[in-house]
Amino acid sequence: NAGVTQTPKFRVLKTGQSMTLLCAQDMNHEYMYWYRQDPGMGLRLIHYSVGEGTTAKGEVPDGYNVSRLKKQNFLLGLESAAPSQTSVYFCASSYRGQGAYEQYFGPGTRLTVT
C-alpha cells in the first residue's frame, strides 16, 4: 500500500496563477483533510471531507477550494495564488467511527508563490 500520496512535491507559482494539488489514499478511508504548515503556527486545517461528494471548511479556508469526486482522491485548488499562500501543504486521511482515529499524512507539497 502506498498510503497517502501527494502530487506535486514542489511548485513555484506567480501571483495570480492557479493550480490544483492532488491527494490520493489507498486505505479506503472516509475522512480526508488538507492542512497548511507554517513556521510557529503548527498545522492548520484548510478544508476537510467526511465522504465522497462532501466537503467542509476548516480553520483557514479563504482562497482555497476543494473537491472529493472519488472516495480515494481529495483535490485542493488555488484559483488566484497569493504570496500569503506560500506554505507546505499536507493531506491526511482517517477512518470514520466513534471518536477520533489516527490521521495518516502524505509527504507534503512545498508551494512558493512569488
Next chain:
Amino acid sequence: QQQVKQSPQSLIVQKGGISIINCAYENTAFDYFPWYQQFPGKGPALLIAIRPDVSEKKEGRFTISFNKSAKQFSLHIMDSQPGDSATYFCAASSKETSGSRLTFGEGTQLTVNP
C-alpha cells in the same frame, strides 16, 4: 483562536537526557489527545495518544502525562537519542467534532545532541 497551546517552541537536549514538551487546551469537550512526530521533509506521523480516562500512557521511551483538572498534557521522552530529533506536535479532538478534526499545537523542534 489557538485552542491548543504548546511549549517550548524549541528544545535542545543532550543524548540520554529527558525531553519534556507541554500542551494546554481550553475546550473541555476534547477527549482525545495525540502526539505527532515529524522528521524534516516528511509528513507528521502518530507517535502516541491518550484519552482522559487515564492520567498516563507509556510506550517505550515515550510517555504522555495528562492532567484533566489543569487542562494540560505533556510528552516525556526518556533517554533521548539523536534519532529523536524532530518536530513534535500535540493535538486534541472531540468525538462531537464533525470529521474527527484535530486541533494542533504550534509545534516543538527538538534537537538531541550526541
